[in-house]
Amino acid sequence: MNVLFLSIGSINHIEDKGIYTDLLRQFRENSHCVYVVSSREKRTEMPTEYKKENGIHILKVRIGNITKNNKFEKGISTIRIEGQFLRAIKQYLGEVKFDLVIYSTPPITFEKVINYIKKRDDAKSYLLLKDIFPQNAVDLNMFSRSSVIYKYFRWKEKRLYKVSDYIGCMSQANIDFLLEHNTKISASSLEICPNSIDPIAIIKDENKINLTRNQYNIPTDKTVFIYGGNLGKPQGIDFLIQCLQANKNNKQAFFIIAGSGTEFAKLKAYFDKEQPMNAQLYEELPLEEYERLVNACDVGLIFLDYRFTIPNFPSRLLAYMEATMPVLAATDANTDIGKVIENGHFGLWCESNNVSQFNQKLEQLHEQEVREAMGKNARAYLEQNYTAKHSYEIIMSHFE
Incomplete structure (x- = not known):
């Protein structure tokens, strides 16, 4: 055709x-x-x-x-x-x-x-x-x-x-x-x-992970949470800032925010003022560099504004799953991304207007065995449901 x-x-x-x-x-x-x-x-x-x-x-x-x-x-x-x-x-x-x-x-x-x-x-x-x-x-x-x-x-x-x-x-x-x-x-x-990709094999090399963490001054003895992607109004940046502030003295967690968008300046103003010791902010990175950074982290973060009545389903989820990472999603109650994540046993979900609930989910992900099990489930779910071949076959089913 x-x-x-x-x-x-x-x-x-x-x-x-x-x-x-x-x-x-x-x-x-x-x-x-x-x-x-x-x-x-x-x-x-x-x-x-x-x-x-x-x-x-x-x-x-x-x-x-x-x-x-x-x-x-x-x-x-x-x-x-x-x-x-x-x-x-x-x-x-x-x-x-x-x-x-x-x-x-x-x-x-x-x-x-x-x-x-x-x-x-x-x-x-x-x-x-x-x-x-x-x-x-x-x-x-x-x-x-x-x-x-x-x-x-x-x-x-x-x-x-x-x-x-x-x-x-x-x-x-x-x-x-x-x-x-x-x-x-x-x-x-x-x-x-669904959103889909052609997943590549990613080998978790501890030496490379440690080299990347050293390069970016990321501690090796903390659970590293990363948010990568658009930093605009749909992401509910005010809630993201509240979560960072609430965890400013959390000695177990380290946060990386990497991206660009209309709300980047608001995030930068927070970092400049508060100078959190357990968080870093980067403007949008080249793809290869960003992927290397993701692969050196432990948990992928997703944020959506709590006011949404439409069911968003962010594609950045796929990058985390490809990297065999568990996901912590803080979203509105109308999207079913949280249901998919929790039913697939590859992450946790909370509403994006409840910081204490976010912190409770955060604490559950400090256990390495929990993260590893969820990460394997994430990769398996990706390969079974979210491949480009899968989407191609869905579209072509109408022409065969």
């Missing part, structure tokens, strides 16, 4: 690790012809570009800035993406007839592009639902349900669902939420198609 994949993410190299590149390589390895249309922000000062790399066609479309900017610029740039993608596809891929178009949220503004491909080529469409917008923004008080902004994006969201033949959700809670709040969606079009 000719497969078209749309993403506002910047896909630079198809061999890079990631939930989308790993999936796309599965299509390539199963003899499909893959075309990727992704974005290139204006700040890069690079034009729209079309190339073929390792058997996959990549069209990089120049768009406005949608990251690291103010809400107004981000909103305008997001609205314009649809027209920019459509023009680029007509210009560079006008002669290609597609059988399947795959796309993810965010954004929810691809409906015209998908409709165009479906009508032109009689293609099928598959939505990988990674985000439920605009409700997530309402949950965080970014705007209200009565606002014009909400009504516009809610209209676009409904149109996106309508044009999607199949919707792959990250978990059962996502399916339940969609059905409850979108009565026109057919239950038969929904299925679980």
